[in-house]
Amino acid sequence: MFLIQIAALLVLILAISWRFQIRFVESIPVGCSLLVFELYALSFFGRLSFSDVIAVIWLVLAAVYAARLSGEKRKELAGFCFGELTSPGAITAIVMTVIVTVCVGEKAVSWWDDYNFWATDVKSLFYLDGFAEKYANVAAEFGDYPPGTQMMKWWFLHFSPKEFREGLMFAGYYFFNLSFLFPLLKVIEKRNIFAMALGAAVLWLFPAVAEAFWMDGCCADLTMALVYGAFLVSVADEKEDRLFYYGRQALFLMVLVLCKNTGFLWAAFGLLFDYGYHFLIHRRASAGREIRRADRRASAGQEAGKTDRRALFLVTLLPVLTEMSWLFFCLINRRVAKLTGTAIQMATGGMNIPAYQEEMVRAFLEAFVKWPLHRGKTIAIDLSPLGLYLLLLLFVFLLWKNHVTDRRRAAYTGGFLAVSGIVFYTINLASHLTIFAVETQYLEPFGMVSSIERYGAPFAIGGLYLLAFYVLKGTESRKGIVFCVIFVLLTTDYGGAWRALYGYRSGTQEILAERESIVDEAAERFLAKTAEGFGEKEGAGRGRSAGRVLYLRDISDVSWVRNTYIGFEAAPVSVMYGNVDTEVTNSQDIVKAIEDAHAGFLYVDELCGEGKEVFEPILAEGEEFGYGCLYQVVSEDDGIRLVRWV
DSSP states (O other): OHHHHHHHHHHHHHHHHHHHTOOHHHHHHHHHHHHHHHHHHHHHTTOGGGHHHHHHHHHHHHHHHHHHSOHHHHHHHHHHHHHHHTSHHHHHHHHHHHHHHHHTTTOOOOOHHIIIIIHHHHHHHHHHTSOOOTTOOSSTTBTTOOOHHHHHHHHHHTTSTTSOOHHHHHHHHHHHHHHTTGGGGGGOOSOOHHHHHHHHHHHHHGGGGTOOGGGTOOOSHHHHHHHHHHHHHHHHSOOSOHHHHHHHHHHHHHHHHTTOTTHHHHHHHHHHHHHHHIIIIIHHHHHHHHHTSOGGGHHHHHHHHHHHHHHHHHHHHHHHHHHHHHHHHHHHTTOOBHHHHHHHHHHTTOOOOOSOHHHHHHHHHHHHHHSOTTSSOOSSOOOOHHHHHHHHHHHHHHHHHTTSSOHHHHHHHHHHHHHHHHHHHHHHHHHHHTTTTTOGGGGSHHHHHHHHHHHTHHHHHHHHHHHHHHHHHHSOHHHHHHHHHHHHHHHSOHHHHHHHHTGGGGGHHHHHHHHHHHSOHHHHHHHHHHHHHHOOOOSSOOOSOOOEEEEEEETTOOOHHHHHHHHHHHTTSEEEEEEEOTTTOOHHHHHHHHHHHTOSEEEEOOOSSSOHHHHGGGBOTTOOOOTTOEEEEEEETTEEEEEEOO
């Protein structure tokens, strides 16, 4: 079935190219974004696999459309499709996707945030065929994290529906990121093997200039950065077809707010850029053209202005509605992230902020001024956050000085980058003094620069993406390409980019051994019992959520690291954790723990002391409590009762 899914996506991308008469590589991010929204909608109903049916229907409709064309038109369509699929940019994009998918096939989850959410959540999507039901989502502490990037990971995982393959998850993640960079490949004009290979290499190396976490994990920060950069370009790259021009903007912003909770911040920056560009550049340029035209066309120009303003309103409204759709789903399903709760506490004055603000500010300033964005020294040039910020402004000045862009556009772009950079880095510092105040790793410059480069990726990479577009569009093609290639080759992290693609293999066995050592024998028994109680994971699309399990261990056996690894292994079963002190805990404490966790099941490891007595008052009639058993929580008129499940 995966061949049909791939064929349907290719046909969708070609249909977009044909309809708007644009290059295949320019249509790739648009087609992928539409696919993400299709999967997002299906996820609400637990019907992700229905995308197979949609793919077949789409291919049939495309075939019917082609058959109904006149002979001449059909020949034109066939020639267009063949020409686009065999263009050097399209060949490079397709071959690059295949190579990356094969190369990362053995990659295993290793990064902490992936275990916490990004991998665990998509594993749940894979087995449940959609979003979990109320109080049944895995990674409960990150419940309101948006699912935009997860959709493309699922699409690749669906290529192997009988087995959850971590390598395919990474392939989907990398493809989604690359899809927003593929439009840059249109500058390759000839099918020259060397030029195409160099273009693919530079495209892969580009994010490693300023963001390092994508090389080992699959979190959404880089994706958000590339979507933001693609949006800025979609504003500056004016198209005659206004439906495509504004439709692409709206679509990219809708994806942006679904990438991560902070997506709304970058969507706001993007809208400011869009509105400023419209009123300060586009409208003035249009007015100038109208003055040079006959008066009889002035009314048409005014009507076009109204159309543009209505389109801008929709570009603003649609991302808001998209964000609201996710937040409403989280509200009715009681999904909330730990950091969301922390932010609410901070806003209401209920959060105790540690008194080491001076150390935090000192670490921020040192990291911002001195430390490389990709965190470590490389054989090339290592740009600090401040260095890249100043370099972006210098590049804008050089673009104007060398007549690559006009004065108004250069002034506006430079002003926007300068102000948005200051605003973001101020917000970033404030977040470390408030929301992240308890995260002591940020007291060291290495930890701080990790945060700056990760959360600042949209500004750094998005800004570079916009300037690369100006360079490639406004200079002689060869000169612009050479300049961009040299910049990337001088400033990127080669070691990290190689590790992401292939070098990771030397550490895979160590990663798997570490998992095995962290998930101890008691946890293995728990995982075996949940598999017995809820069914072995024989394939995707199980449908209904299994519910939430409260897993209790002795007070002497606390390990939040182990709990996170267990959560990944247990997915799609949602697991909450607790520890019991038999000397002070009574049955009502157990009841409260179950209710607070909204658990439908209870599992207890062997406890020290007379632990069984704590559970006897809440056992169903005729039940005898045993450790290592899975109990269902049943609500009755006089409270809850535990009924043995397996």
